Amino acid sequence: MYAILSTSNFHNQAQALAQKLSLPLHTEKVKDATFYLYYSDDGLNLIATHLNLGPLHLDFNHGALHQRLQRAAISKEPLARAVGLHKNPNLYLCDATAGIGREGCLLASLGARVTLVERSPIMVALLQDALNRCNAVWRDRVDLIATDSCDFLATTKEPFDVIYLDPMFEAHSHKAQVKKEMQYLQALMGPQEDGDALLTAAFNSKVKRIVVKRPLKARCLLDKKPSFALTLAAYRFDVYLR
Ligand SMILES: C[S@@+](CC[C@H](N)C(=O)[O-])C[C@H]1O[C@@H](n2cnc3c(N)ncnc32)[C@H](O)[C@@H]1O
Incomplete structure (x- = not known):
């Protein structure tokens, strides 16, 4: 395949x-x-011969991903507020579902130190290649680890302030205008059911704050009510404080 x-x-x-x-x-x-x-x-590309999408190429120095990060400001980013970056601009965050690294690197560009964890070796190869080419000042605040986050969170001794989870969710699939990156993620990974396991692993760690991205109407992971939620047009951030 x-x-x-x-x-x-x-x-x-x-x-x-x-x-x-x-x-x-x-x-x-x-x-x-x-x-x-x-x-x-310009680096590593992924092409899917059965999808009419063009190649997937990650680039933090030019193009849409770069511009997205350039525009970001702590006061305007709901994710920055959800993880608490407005109160602690130097926080240390584990993005346990790195994907294409958009959100983890966005948080790094706003000041956080970020460990990205991703279990798909294909995504890791693309992301590592983009990080190797990245010339932004925030690059030094980002590490990438290729493993399953349930295992990683069970064994890591890193003193994370926050764990961020954005498991694949079905809501992406019924939208006509799903971005190319997300279509690739869905084609590569298929539906994934490990959101509850990831939240359990996060709860078993010592971290004080866990943030989960969920589709607007979806149940809470583990059916556990968050301390509060930040609700946006298409999704919400469930924030668990401990
Ligand atoms: C919806 S994407 C995340 C997108 C990401 N927030 C971004 O901004 O690019 C979910 C990603 O989490 C990864 N993932 C899911 N479960 C995982 C696990 N248990 N450990 C590590 N990665 C996982 C998938 O391989 C996929 O790349």
Whole structure:
């Protein structure tokens, strides 16, 4: 299903990635692979041959992701308020569902120190490549860990102030205008049911504040009422204070 596509200019990089991810290396597209990672002049890309989406390429230096971070201000970002960045601008946060790193890096750009944790090796490869190329000042405040967050939270000794959870949720899928990044995440991961397990792992840690992003009408994870919720047009942040 997944493969690395080697092009003549980037053969060594492609070969190293194929070895690292234990994926087959091809010089042209083959019938039984639907997702290809390949290098181009601007870094690593993912293409899904069965989706009419164009390649997924993460870039914090130019384009939409960069502009999103440039525009961000603590006073205007509900997520910044939900995690408490307006009260503690130096907080240490674990983004346990990193995805494309948009929200974790947004919080880092606003001053937080952020550990991103992501279990999909494909997403990790794309995100690590974008972070390696990133020239923003906040880059030094971000670490990326490739593992399952339930395991990570059970063993880490890091003194996080906040754990942030944004598990995949179904609500993304019925929207016509789901962004390309989210369509890729859904195609790669499919529906995931581990929101309750992630919240249990967060509760079992010593962290004082847990923030969960949920679709507006969805039940609370673990059916547990939060201390308060910040409600936006399409989703809400459930905030648990302990
Ligand atoms: C909706 S996306 C998160 C998007 C992210 N907030 C952003 O701004 O890019 C959910 C991500 O969490 C990851 N994920 C889900 N469960 C996980 C777990 N138990 N450990 C680590 N990552 C997990 C999925 O692989 C997916 O990439």
